[in-house]
Structures are given as structure tokens and as C-alpha cells.
Amino acid sequence: MTDVIRETVEAVLDEVNAISLPGPGYTRPSYSPEESAAHRVIEDRAVALGLQVRRDAGLNLFARLPGRDRSAPALHVGSHLDTVAMGGAYDGAAGVAGAMALAAAFVASGETPPVDLVVTVTRAEESVWFPVSYIGSRAALCRLDAAEFEARRADTGRTLADHMRAEGGDPQAVLRGPGLAPAQFVELHIEQGPVLFDAAEPYALVTGVRGGLRYRQAQIHGTWAHSGGAPRETRADAVFAFADLVVAMDAIWARELAAGHDLAVTFGRVEGATPEHAFAKVPGHLGFCVDIRSDDVAELDRMDAALKAEIAKIEARRHLRFDLGAPSRSRPSALSASLAARIADGALRLGHAPRRMLSGGGHDAAAFAQAGWDSVMVFLRNWDGSHNPAEGMDPADLAEAVRALKAAWGDAQGQPG
Amino acid sequence: MTDVIRETVEAVLDEVNAISLPGPGYTRPSYSPEESAAHRVIEDRAVALGLQVRRDAGLNLFARLPGRDRSAPALHVGSHLDTVAMGGAYDGAAGVAGAMALAAAFVASGETPPVDLVVTVTRAEESVWFPVSYIGSRAALCRLDAAEFEARRADTGRTLADHMRAEGGDPQAVLRGPGLAPAQFVELHIEQGPVLFDAAEPYALVTGVRGGLRYRQAQIHGTWAHSGGAPRETRADAVFAFADLVVAMDAIWARELAAGHDLAVTFGRVEGATPEHAFAKVPGHLGFCVDIRSDDVAELDRMDAALKAEIAKIEARRHLRFDLGAPSRSRPSALSASLAARIADGALRLGHAPRRMLSGGGHDAAAFAQAGWDSVMVFLRNWDGSHNPAEGMDPADLAEAVRALKAAWGDAQGQPG
Structure with a gap:
């Protein structure tokens, strides 16, 4: 299992980050051809893993591994693949790589997760492009309004509706709804701050988003x-x-x-x-x-x-x-204490006691929490800041956090597959 | 005489300001084709007036009206025709228009000035282009050094030597010298500040340059x-x-x-x-x-x-x-108290008592003062600041200041023509 997680994490990061506008760093604007190409990387891998793939009208990607209880709320795990201009290799991409690694670990071990596991790749999380927060996740939840579709992308001056359509999306369908019903969301994401690095801790549980x-x-x-x-x-x-x-x-x-x-x-x-x-x-x-x-x-x-x-x-x-x-x-958002407790249990079984901390940056997890989901984040140690080409993270830390999720939802919890 | 002065002032300003890179405002970079074209406007007018025209190796323009005492130090009157990017209509151009109006007034009245009157149009006074102060006047004085010729223009990245040669100048000749021998220099220039406007005074004498x-x-x-x-x-x-x-x-x-x-x-x-x-x-x-x-x-x-x-x-x-x-x-420069007193006498005969004040901006008059010339400035009331397209000045104020110079050096002083 260790190898599948680590190998998937590194392969997904490599494949996603091969897609960028010219450097320095990584540039995949929101609703750009580069973001779409990065989504296709995940789609291809998900299909190869045997997951059930679908895109919604806002072009978010969902790759489902059926669980034992098909009627229970699904466990969505994921993050985004767009970046700021000249951003880093891990903001967003790490969470997607971690979600794919978790799904691959279930598939490789032959285990069926207790509920459906849905690798969730959102769109347009970086609000430097459009002056609107959490666009992709709010599109999935059908919580965008018509005025927000008229927001213009900072570089092109074209509207969100226009860019979404250009990549194959359907703004009218997003407005009509309905959105996803409340379920569970776990987002792995680099900390974008020095707290874990300075404390020499690989990951942490996030109790709220500023x-x-x-x-x-x-x-x-x-x-x-x-x-x-x-x-x-x-x-x-x-x-x-x-x-x-x-x-x-x-x-x-x-x-x-x-x-x-x-x-x-x-x-x-x-x-x-x-x-x-x-x-x-x-x-x-x-x-x-x-x-x-x-x-x-x-x-x-x-x-x-x-x-x-x-x-x-x-x-x-x-x-x-x-x-x-x-x-x-x-809006500030409190995150799910019960999901945090479940992940902490998984971590404890691996000998970790992750701290609880606050997220300074906004994240899709906040949009899901605001829509009534059980939503939580796992922060990954990183260094040299974030939103810049030097943004650093150790894939081993991400793999360790994925193992904690596997322990929290997998067989090791005592639920036979 | 009144008409010649006023008409010359307005015609020169119009002709010079018809030459500019695209607006807003007026843009004639130092040692650019636009600055050269503005110099040709003055040359053509000077030739038509019967003045003796010459250019030095640094491309400064001198148009001479012989005086009664050909061996006495000449009276140079002038300013520059380059501008900052998107500058105003008067910074530099007003002083050249005033100098031409003074020469035209002497010619029209048939008077011979007491000493040679030299309309002096310098180059490259606006040091936003090259990081070197008073380039044109210091070229005339042969006080530029070889290192300064290597300074690069902010917009093109090409050297001063290169730009000077492109317009027809000769940097090596400037370096060889000799420069102009000390004489007298009077520069009419907008104040570039609100003091005269707020005090409702048309012009002032400048005692020093910061x-x-x-x-x-x-x-x-x-x-x-x-x-x-x-x-x-x-x-x-x-x-x-x-x-x-x-x-x-x-x-x-x-x-x-x-x-x-x-x-x-x-x-x-x-x-x-x-x-x-x-x-x-x-x-x-x-x-x-x-x-x-x-x-x-x-x-x-x-x-x-x-x-x-x-x-x-x-x-x-x-x-x-x-x-x-x-x-x-x-360097800060004290200006000539004796020239200021002579102009004050001329002004007094016209009923004016111009104040003495300091110049905040650097001007070619400082370069002449530093080279041992009797050098002085006359500040003209202006509004809406300077170095911007809205820069305002009343040509009537400039004409009034030119009349004071005419009174100071002309027949009204009791020196028969």
C-alpha cells in the first residue's frame, strides 16, 4: 500500500505540473485550456483505475469508487488544479494527488470503502482570475448567481460565463441546479504558511477557514x-x-x-x-x-x-x-469537528497526533461547509511560502496524510471489506 | 512691439507642441527625432528673422543677433524643448518661445542689443530619459564626461552617445572641447509650483536652484x-x-x-x-x-x-x-544677483516688482552658473502642476516677462540703438 500511495502522489504531481503556461513557476488560469488539460490527466487515470467518471455543468470532475453503503452520504476527497500566475507546484495539485492516491490504495488493496469515495477535482479556486470566491465548488453546489457569471477574468477581460462555455461548461445549467446534496468533503492542501515547517510536523487538521x-x-x-x-x-x-x-x-x-x-x-x-x-x-x-x-x-x-x-x-x-x-x-467557516476526529483516530493508529489549526487562506472546503456539508481540511507541511514558484512540499508528508485517511476509512478501522 | 512679442510667443508654442509622440500630453524624449524636429522649428524661424544660426557638437542650437559691443560677453536667452513622457505644453518650450519673442522684438523695433543676443535652445534637460543632469547645457560647456555618455535611455536602453549620434551629434567632439566661454544666461521657465498662482503674480526672479x-x-x-x-x-x-x-x-x-x-x-x-x-x-x-x-x-x-x-x-x-x-x-546653485537686479530694473519700468524665490526643480541655468556664468531665471506663473498634460500657463504672463527683459536690455534703458 505504501508504494501505491507514494507512487501515485508523485506521478500525479509530475503529470499535472507538466501542464503550464510559460514559467517561472506554474500557471493554469481558472477555466483555461491548461486547467482543462490538467483535469484530463486525472480523468484518464481515474478511468484506468476503474472509477466512474462524470463532469458537472461547471466542469468539476468526480471519479467515484463505490462503497459498501451506496445510500450513505459519499466521502468526497479532492482539491483544485488551477493556480495563480507563476504559482507553485503544490497549491491545489497536492490535494488532487492525495485523493487519487487514496482511491488507488483502495483499489490496489481490493478493499471496498465503507461509503462511496469520490475523487473531486474542482475548478477555478484561485480568485485572482475572477473576483469571485470558490467558483468551481459553488458551481457544483449550484450556489453561484447570475451576476457572478458576469465577473471578468483579470487577464482576458472576458466573463466567467464565456470562459466556462469555452471549456465546454454550461452556465445556464449551473444556474438551474440542483447542486450536489450535502455529503462529506476532505481537502488535503499545503499549509501556505510556516507553522508546520517550524514545528517539524508533517500535517495538521484544520478547524476553520478564515x-x-x-x-x-x-x-x-x-x-x-x-x-x-x-x-x-x-x-x-x-x-x-x-x-x-x-x-x-x-x-x-x-x-x-x-x-x-x-x-x-x-x-x-x-x-x-x-x-x-x-x-x-x-x-x-x-x-x-x-x-x-x-x-x-x-x-x-x-x-x-x-x-x-x-x-x-x-x-x-x-x-x-x-x-x-x-x-x-x-465568509469565515467552521469546519467539521467529527470528520477531524475521525482523521485524528486514523492518524493515531499510525503514531501521529496532528495539531488542530486555522486556515488563513480560503479553500473549497469552506464552500462545502457553507452548503451544510461535513467538511474538513488536512494541512500539509510546506516551505518557501505559497503562490510562488519556490513553494516547497515533501511528497512523503502528503503520502503520510493519505495513509491516515486510509486508516480512518479503510479496513484497519475494523470494518471488513 | 507688444504684438510681435505676444504673436511670437503663441506661434512658437503652437508650432513646437504640434510635434509629439502620441498623447495624452506632449512627449519629446531627449535626443529623439521629435526633439530634433522641434529644434528645426526654431532654426527655421531664426533664419527667417535673419539671426546667425549654429549647432554645437551636442546639437544645442544658437541663433545670434549681433549687439553693439561684439567683444562683450553675449546674453544667452533660452531653455529646452524635450519633455517628460506625457508632459505639458510649457516646461521648456515657454522659455524658448520667450527668447525668440525677445529677438523678434529687437528685430522688429530695429534696435541693436547692447551685446550679442543669443537665442539658446538646449538639448536633453529632462533627466527622466537619461540618469544624467543638464545634458545639453553641459555638452555646450563641455562638462560631460565619458562615463555619462554610456548612460542608457530609460525607454530604449540605448546609450546617450548612441542617441546623440543618431540625431547627428558628435560625442567625441563634446569630450574634446572646448566648451562655451563664460557669458550671461537668462532662462524663462514656468514655476512648476503654485506659489505665483496663489499670490496672483505673473513672474518672479529666481535666486537659486535646488x-x-x-x-x-x-x-x-x-x-x-x-x-x-x-x-x-x-x-x-x-x-x-x-x-x-x-x-x-x-x-x-x-x-x-x-x-x-x-x-x-x-x-x-x-x-x-x-x-x-x-x-x-x-x-x-x-x-x-x-x-x-x-x-x-x-x-x-x-x-x-x-x-x-x-x-x-x-x-x-x-x-x-x-x-x-x-x-x-x-548640486544646488546660487544664481546671479546682478542679472536679477538688471531684470528687476526693467520690470520696475513696466510697473512690476517681481518677488525673489528659489527653484525647486533643476534647470539648465544651474549648469551655466556652475560653469562660472552669470546665470539667472525668470519664473512664470503656472497652474495644474507641471510634467503633466494639464500644465497651465498664460502666454500673456510670458509676454510680460519678455517685455521686462526688453526693457532691461533695450533702448528704454537709455542706450541708443
């Missing part, structure tokens, strides 16, 4: 002026105003953490190098993004108010105007 | 990470580090002004929107420019030290690294 509040197209409208000619008191400098805001939000962030709230604040993009910008000009314009995350909706609302209060002060002081644009939000 | 210290290619090297996954204490966020620096320099700037020092601090370009940047990533890199100006070399040195001290603190606190790159410097 929600997010983002302003992706915020702008500051100041006044262009000559850098030598404009006296200090006459300036309306967009860069100084931005710096004021960042430093103020940094102080608020530290204060909220000290008060015991969960919070992360990031200004991931700053656009101040257009042809109009020059070293000898007081900058009259700046574009930026801000991304605020917490496990608590009330904290997100407090931070939204704090952001706007700081902006009002800066506008008054610097005689310029901020335009935050439309926010996009994702 | 020097500058610039880091044009500064970079911050932090660590890319997932915006939700990286705990606060593990981050090395390039945007937060940049904001720390800007806010620190803002406080230092306020303190230095309060202590009576002359100072301006500008971060004109911020580059944080590469394909690698995304709202969901902790930014691992940021590029920026910083431009520090003062009338005092010691203040520039103090600010350089202060900048580096702040950076050292931020590097230690945020676990990242700044790379300022190579600085470029221009």
Missing part, C-alpha cells in the same frame, strides 16, 4: 506636481497617503492581535509605475489592493470600518480622495 | 507568502517596509522644514504590480524611486544619512533587505 474582505481595485486620486516645485503644504501626494494608510493599518493589526482577535492584513499590489509616474513628479495617482482576513465576521466588519475611518482622516489631512471600489467578501 | 539626490532604481527584497497563511511575525512584507520608510521620511521632512532647512522629498514611482504581485500574496518585492531636493549640499548629505539610517532600522525590524542602487546627484 473569511476575507478585499478591495481589489482601490485608488488614490491626488494631484500631479513637480517634485522640486510644489511646496510641502500644497501637495496631494498619493504615495504619502498610501504609506499613511499602510502604517495605520499595521498598527491596528498589531493591536487587534494583542486583543486576541484573529487577523491578517496585506496590501498585495501597488500600482504606481505607469508611464505617467516619474521620479521627478509628485504622484497624483496610485492603485492598490487590500486583503483583510479573519475567522470572525465581526472582526472583518470592524476592520472595514477602521480602514474607512483611517482613509477619512488621510483624505482630510492630505487633500486627496480615495476610491476603494467594490469589496469582495468570503 | 540640488537633488536621487535613487532611481531602489528595491526592497522581502519574502513572498500567502496573504492568509503567513503569521504576522513571520512576514517580510516589502510594501509594509516601504510604507515605514515613506512615513519616516515624511516626519523627517517636516522636522527639517521646521528647523529652517530647505527640503523636498518625493517617492515618484512605486513598482508593486508585476505579474508576480497579487492581492492574495504578501509582496516579496517592491521597486521605488526617491528624489530629495534642497538648496544646501549639507542638507542633502544629512538626508542621505537619515534615509540610510531609517532603512537600517526597517531592515532589522522586518527581516528584509533594501538595495538603493546608485545615486544620481545635482
Whole structure:
């Protein structure tokens, strides 16, 4: 069994990551031909394993290994195959590789899982492409609305509906529903943070997914002026105003953490190098993004108010105007304690006691939880961050986590096949 | 006389500004075909006026109206015709239009100026293109060195020597010299600040030009990470580090002004929107420019030290690294009090008492002053800033300033023609 899991993990990662737009790193945009090609890799392997394969109208892929109790809610295991631009080899792909390895382990051992095991490969999880959260999983659940289908992809300017159709999907069918009935979902995913690496632990159980509040197209409208000619008191400098805001939000962030709230604040993009910008000009314009995350909706609302209060002060002081644009939000989600307990039992039988932790990033598991599923995540130790070409993970850690799932649902639990 | 001055001013501005790369605004890069075409407009007009036209090896244009005393140092009047990218209609062009109007007024009135009047059109004054200050005027003075000829133009990546040769110049001849012998230089130029507009004054005399210290290619090297996954204490966020620096320099700037020092601090370009940047990533890199100006070399040195001290603190606190790159410097220059007094006399005869003020921007007048010339500037009221398409100026103000020069050097001073 060990060999099947490890070999499947490595082979799936290799085959999926052979598909990418030009590097550095890996680029498979949401609803792109590259994402579709990566899905075909999994489909081909699933067919070869003898699984029952189907695609839904949103082009999510489901590969089913029938269980002993065909009427019980199925166990879905999976993740996504799209990436950010110039992303890493493991964000998403690791979870799909792990799901395929789990199915392969059942097939290789001749065991029948207690319930249907469904390798679940979602679409469009990386919301850098379309300003909509959890597109693929929410399409599977038929929880996307018509307005969201009009969202435009950042690189092409074409709508989600258009891109979904181009790859063979059917937006109208997604809107009509019905979506999947509640079942169970387990997502293996790299941690995207240094906690497990620093603690030398291979994997962890995730008790909740942070929600997010983002302003992706915020702008500051100041006044262009000559850098030598404009006296200090006459300036309306967009860069100084931005710096004021960042430093103020940094102080608020530290204060909220000290008060015991969960919070992360990031200004991931700053656009101040257009042809109009020059070293000898007081900058009259700046574009930026801000991304605020917490496990608590009330904290997100407090931070939204704090952001706007700081902006009002800066506008008054610097005689310029901020335009935050439309926010996009994702709700914090508690994950399934019972699924976590079952996986912990499996891990314990292999001599592991994985910690419980929170996910800072949003994941499809949150969308399933919000739709009433029992949904949980397993975080995999990784290093050199995430969403970048250097993103690191040891396939042995992933294999170890898959073995814990096998122990939790397989024969070793005392249920004869 | 009034009509000749006003008509010449408006006609020259119209003809010069008809030459530009595609807008918005006006773009005539240094040593570009567009700058050369604008020089030909002036050459053609000068020949039509009967002036003696010559170009030097650096392609500066000189159009001479002989004076009564041919052996006395000539009176050069002029400015430049290159612009920043998407610049305004008056920065540089106004001074050339004013010089042509002064010559036209002498010709129209049949007066001979007391000394040779030389309409002087310099090259490559806008140092956004090549990281070298006052290129054209320093070429005329043969004060460029061989290393500066290797500087590369920001848009093309080709060297100054290459671009100068492409337009017909001769870098080797510039290096050989000799340059112009010291004489007198008067530069009419828009203020590029709001002081005269706010005070409702048409023009002013400039007593000195601020020097500058610039880091044009500064970079911050932090660590890319997932915006939700990286705990606060593990981050090395390039945007937060940049904001720390800007806010620190803002406080230092306020303190230095309060202590009576002359100072301006500008971060004109911020580059944080590469394909690698995304709202969901902790930014691992940021590029920026910083431009520090003062009338005092010691203040520039103090600010350089202060900048580096702040950076050292931020590097230690945020676990990242700044790379300022190579600085470029221009020296502060005191301008000619005797020329200012002569122009003030002319203005007084027309009922004006122009204020004395400092120039925040660098100008060719500084290069002439540094080479031992009697050099002075006249600032023209303008609005909506400078180095941008909206840059505003009233040609009537320019005409009024030209009349003051005519009064200072013409017959009205009691020197019969």
C-alpha cells in the first residue's frame, strides 16, 4: 500500500505540473485550456483505475469508487488544479494527488470503502482570475448567481460565463441546479504558511477557514506636481497617503492581535509605475489592493470600518480622495469537528497526533461547509511560502496524510471489506 | 512691439507642441527625432528673422543677433524643448518661445542689443530619459564626461552617445572641447509650483536652484507568502517596509522644514504590480524611486544619512533587505544677483516688482552658473502642476516677462540703438 500511495502522489504531481503556461513557476488560469488539460490527466487515470467518471455543468470532475453503503452520504476527497500566475507546484495539485492516491490504495488493496469515495477535482479556486470566491465548488453546489457569471477574468477581460462555455461548461445549467446534496468533503492542501515547517510536523487538521474582505481595485486620486516645485503644504501626494494608510493599518493589526482577535492584513499590489509616474513628479495617482482576513465576521466588519475611518482622516489631512471600489467578501467557516476526529483516530493508529489549526487562506472546503456539508481540511507541511514558484512540499508528508485517511476509512478501522 | 512679442510667443508654442509622440500630453524624449524636429522649428524661424544660426557638437542650437559691443560677453536667452513622457505644453518650450519673442522684438523695433543676443535652445534637460543632469547645457560647456555618455535611455536602453549620434551629434567632439566661454544666461521657465498662482503674480526672479539626490532604481527584497497563511511575525512584507520608510521620511521632512532647512522629498514611482504581485500574496518585492531636493549640499548629505539610517532600522525590524542602487546627484546653485537686479530694473519700468524665490526643480541655468556664468531665471506663473498634460500657463504672463527683459536690455534703458 505504501508504494501505491507514494507512487501515485508523485506521478500525479509530475503529470499535472507538466501542464503550464510559460514559467517561472506554474500557471493554469481558472477555466483555461491548461486547467482543462490538467483535469484530463486525472480523468484518464481515474478511468484506468476503474472509477466512474462524470463532469458537472461547471466542469468539476468526480471519479467515484463505490462503497459498501451506496445510500450513505459519499466521502468526497479532492482539491483544485488551477493556480495563480507563476504559482507553485503544490497549491491545489497536492490535494488532487492525495485523493487519487487514496482511491488507488483502495483499489490496489481490493478493499471496498465503507461509503462511496469520490475523487473531486474542482475548478477555478484561485480568485485572482475572477473576483469571485470558490467558483468551481459553488458551481457544483449550484450556489453561484447570475451576476457572478458576469465577473471578468483579470487577464482576458472576458466573463466567467464565456470562459466556462469555452471549456465546454454550461452556465445556464449551473444556474438551474440542483447542486450536489450535502455529503462529506476532505481537502488535503499545503499549509501556505510556516507553522508546520517550524514545528517539524508533517500535517495538521484544520478547524476553520478564515473569511476575507478585499478591495481589489482601490485608488488614490491626488494631484500631479513637480517634485522640486510644489511646496510641502500644497501637495496631494498619493504615495504619502498610501504609506499613511499602510502604517495605520499595521498598527491596528498589531493591536487587534494583542486583543486576541484573529487577523491578517496585506496590501498585495501597488500600482504606481505607469508611464505617467516619474521620479521627478509628485504622484497624483496610485492603485492598490487590500486583503483583510479573519475567522470572525465581526472582526472583518470592524476592520472595514477602521480602514474607512483611517482613509477619512488621510483624505482630510492630505487633500486627496480615495476610491476603494467594490469589496469582495468570503465568509469565515467552521469546519467539521467529527470528520477531524475521525482523521485524528486514523492518524493515531499510525503514531501521529496532528495539531488542530486555522486556515488563513480560503479553500473549497469552506464552500462545502457553507452548503451544510461535513467538511474538513488536512494541512500539509510546506516551505518557501505559497503562490510562488519556490513553494516547497515533501511528497512523503502528503503520502503520510493519505495513509491516515486510509486508516480512518479503510479496513484497519475494523470494518471488513 | 507688444504684438510681435505676444504673436511670437503663441506661434512658437503652437508650432513646437504640434510635434509629439502620441498623447495624452506632449512627449519629446531627449535626443529623439521629435526633439530634433522641434529644434528645426526654431532654426527655421531664426533664419527667417535673419539671426546667425549654429549647432554645437551636442546639437544645442544658437541663433545670434549681433549687439553693439561684439567683444562683450553675449546674453544667452533660452531653455529646452524635450519633455517628460506625457508632459505639458510649457516646461521648456515657454522659455524658448520667450527668447525668440525677445529677438523678434529687437528685430522688429530695429534696435541693436547692447551685446550679442543669443537665442539658446538646449538639448536633453529632462533627466527622466537619461540618469544624467543638464545634458545639453553641459555638452555646450563641455562638462560631460565619458562615463555619462554610456548612460542608457530609460525607454530604449540605448546609450546617450548612441542617441546623440543618431540625431547627428558628435560625442567625441563634446569630450574634446572646448566648451562655451563664460557669458550671461537668462532662462524663462514656468514655476512648476503654485506659489505665483496663489499670490496672483505673473513672474518672479529666481535666486537659486535646488540640488537633488536621487535613487532611481531602489528595491526592497522581502519574502513572498500567502496573504492568509503567513503569521504576522513571520512576514517580510516589502510594501509594509516601504510604507515605514515613506512615513519616516515624511516626519523627517517636516522636522527639517521646521528647523529652517530647505527640503523636498518625493517617492515618484512605486513598482508593486508585476505579474508576480497579487492581492492574495504578501509582496516579496517592491521597486521605488526617491528624489530629495534642497538648496544646501549639507542638507542633502544629512538626508542621505537619515534615509540610510531609517532603512537600517526597517531592515532589522522586518527581516528584509533594501538595495538603493546608485545615486544620481545635482548640486544646488546660487544664481546671479546682478542679472536679477538688471531684470528687476526693467520690470520696475513696466510697473512690476517681481518677488525673489528659489527653484525647486533643476534647470539648465544651474549648469551655466556652475560653469562660472552669470546665470539667472525668470519664473512664470503656472497652474495644474507641471510634467503633466494639464500644465497651465498664460502666454500673456510670458509676454510680460519678455517685455521686462526688453526693457532691461533695450533702448528704454537709455542706450541708443
